[in-house]
Amino acid sequence: MMTKVKTNAKSFLLIILGSLVFAAGINLIVIPNQLSEGGVTGISIITYYYFKWSPGITNLVLNILLMFVGYRLLDKRTMLYTIVGVVFCSLFLYLIPTDHAPFTEDTLLAAIFAGLLVGIGIGLVFSGGGTTGGAAIIVRLMEKYLGWGLGNAMLIVDLIVIFASSFMIGLEKTMYTMIAVYLGARMVDYIVEGFNSKRAITIISTEAGRISAGITGQLQRGATILHGQGAFTKQEKNVLYVVLQKQEIMDLKELVQEIDPEAFIVIHEVHEVLGKGFSIVK
Template sequence: MFRQPMQWFMIVIGSLIYSIGLNGFLIANHLAEGSFVGISVLLLYEFHLPVGLTFLVLNIPLLIVAWRMFGKEFVFKTALGVVGVSVFSELTKFIQIPTHDQLLAALYAGVVTGIGLGLIFRTGGTTGGADIIARILRHRRGMGMGKTLFFIDVIVICLVIIVVGREVAMYSLVALFVSSRVIDFVIEGAQSGKAISIISEKHMDIVTAIHEQLDRGTTLLQATGGYTGQTRQVIHCVVSREEVVRVQRIIHEVDPQAFVTISDVHEIAGEGFTFDDVVTPRRKGVLRKSR
């Protein structure tokens, strides 16, 4: 996805953006975070310990273990993320955007920190902490990373309730949720869309309409009904999110009885999305352009 020098650069930029969100919105409005950053923020609130230094100290033992278990490439990227967040969280302490509306602060915090973390994760890097623990437990115990990360965040949020209060914990959960959604968007990229499968007796009419009205390609798959044993043609088509309604309208106009399923596609690469269009010969009066 990115060449190695660009990966290091993206991790640094992601760390900077994340730190701006951390200081500018979370800490400025006395909100909390999850994982090891959340623990560092709580120690700041209670004992006035620097977030950057605390975060770095907490991660050093885990980085040593990870070096032995997962190799230098993973550790280098993770260490860069850890050091980046540690350094930038101290350098950006002057960025404070307090507001009387903590919900607004949580929303902005989630967006900004999500962009930063998304850039880091998109390169294959991490910010250490809970991610390293999750990888270690998966390697040693076979535990799922998602469950481990969720369990650690639950522990941190429980600490937030005890130390700061329930209301802060609830707003912090909003920030975590928004951040997770933004991370997904950044990792998946703008090239996401919908995959549509259509089963219809009028499949060629639908194919023709999609080609001519949307200029999108389709694929015909041969399928056999498990109950009837009949062979049918299944139309498979990938479109942008904005084109879904137009495809549904075409299907309804051609065959209202068609069986349709629509599913998310998190990343699309190829003609019509990430490559330039390639003109192809007309086939049976249907295809004008390969996409």
């Protein structure tokens, strides 16, 4: 009996929109400015430079081969969304023209906007629950059979492809490509995790009660009081733990400084917060 895979229209729309933005970044900026890209898309670009093969067709063929090899590594819903992402990315790469003059002769500016567009596109696809195929499957295979971490494997795959493209586009354009790839990766983080990043703050103070009251009263945020002990002094201390929006950090610092100038504050960047007052899992 075949199990039904749950899907939703929003995911499909995000994947299709992301595929369009991604393909626009490749065909309108990357290729006209003789830049490259990592992963399977980078291989498609290399074959375009060498043989004038359509990036869309090459991308589709390579991803079909990879999905055939690695289909067991992805759950059914992710595989379905990956197929949608691969098909629409390839379709838009095929439809959007590449044989036009670049919008700018400034290679650095082109690299920046290429990274932004490609990153936004991939981020939207990821937000929809899919992937753009290729590299994600290669990385999963490397993790399974070579024991490599996902981040290191992705970096190595991208660097190998970018290095291979350097023989065609030259060292200078390769360095610009690395800028674009880096910016794209950061943009993916922003899209997936949200521009309005959160901060987790740990406060160690003898005035934890007053500070907690200020946080709940003035900042309108909740706080948790943990009980701790100094490792050296053996003195009992209360530890406050609170999560705030980035823009609220300055207000918290002023509040703590006003109540206890000797308080010890540690601020951590967090990638996602679920719960009342933040994101809610539906």
